[in-house]
Amino acid sequence: MKKNFIFLFSLILLGCSHPPRPNHIYYIIHPIPTDIGPDGKKTIPMHYGNYNFILFDNSKIYYHYYNILFTLCGVGGDHSKPPFLDLTPDSLQEIKIQDLENFLVSNVKGSKMNGRDPIAVVSSPVDTIRNPAFDIILKYLDENFNLYGVRTCTEEEKYVSIAKNSNKKYDPKSIEWKIGFDIVRFEAPINTSTN
Numbered sequence: 001m002k003k004n005f006i007f008l009f010s011l012i013l014l015g016c017s018h019p020p021r022p023n024h025i026y027y028i029i030h031p032i033p034t035d036i037g038p039d040g041k042k043t044i045p046m047h048y049g050n051y052n053f054i055l056f057d058n059s060k061i062y063y064h065y066y067n068i069l070f071t072l073c074g075v076g077g078d079h080s081k082p083p084f085l086d087l088t089p090d091s092l093q094e095i096k097i098q099d100l101e102n103f104l105v106s107n108v109k110g111s112k113m114n115g116r117d118p119i120a121v122v123s124s125p126v127d128t129i130r131n132p133a134f135d136i137i138l139k140y141l142d143e144n145f146n147l148y149g150v151r152t153c154t155e156e157e158k159y160v161s162i163a164k165n166s167n168k169k170y171d172p173k174s175i176e177w178k179i180g181f182d183i184v185r186f187e188a189p190i191n192t193s194t195n
Contacts, residue, residue, distance in 0.1 A: 047082035049119030089164035110144035
């Protein structure tokens with residue numbers, strides 16, 4: 001009887017010490033090192049892709065398109081900082097999770113654009129993504145894209161998505177940007193004609 005009691009007590013104790021946990025789906029964003037690696041190459045952070053998804057919280061999905069090919073024309077600049085896109089809350093399209101798969105198939109194309117592979121980026125204002133849309137987007141990108149990344153939001157994306165989510169006014173001139181932006185210089189053509 002004593003052995004049965006100890007066995008039963010152990011089962012109860014073990015059962016109570018390990019309650020069933022709900023399924024948690026999350027992804028932790030690791031910072032991209034910007035120093036020079038062992039191979040002698042410097043890692044440049046991927047700020048924007050052509051297709052950009054912001055997983056704002058556990059349920060909101062915002063999207064914006066960026067013509068990344070245009071920025072490849074500039075010279076100089078600080079590539080550790082993102083370019084200023086002049087986003088507004090209206091620039092962000094909200095996608096409902098029940099419409100996400102159709103949106104991806106209809107609008108997010110992995111085929112080459114002007115001879116280059118398109119890039120897709122998934123971002124979050126916090127370093128842990130718990131939004132179920134992440135799995136749907138990542139599965140689609142795995143199957144259709146050669147280049148994609150996951151990162152925390154740029155400051156611009158963060159402030160614009162906060163304004164959109166709270167339905168508040170957004171004024172980039174009133175924000176004290178901590179990181180700042182890449183300034184890309186465009187070279188003027190050299191005038192070789194003589195007057």
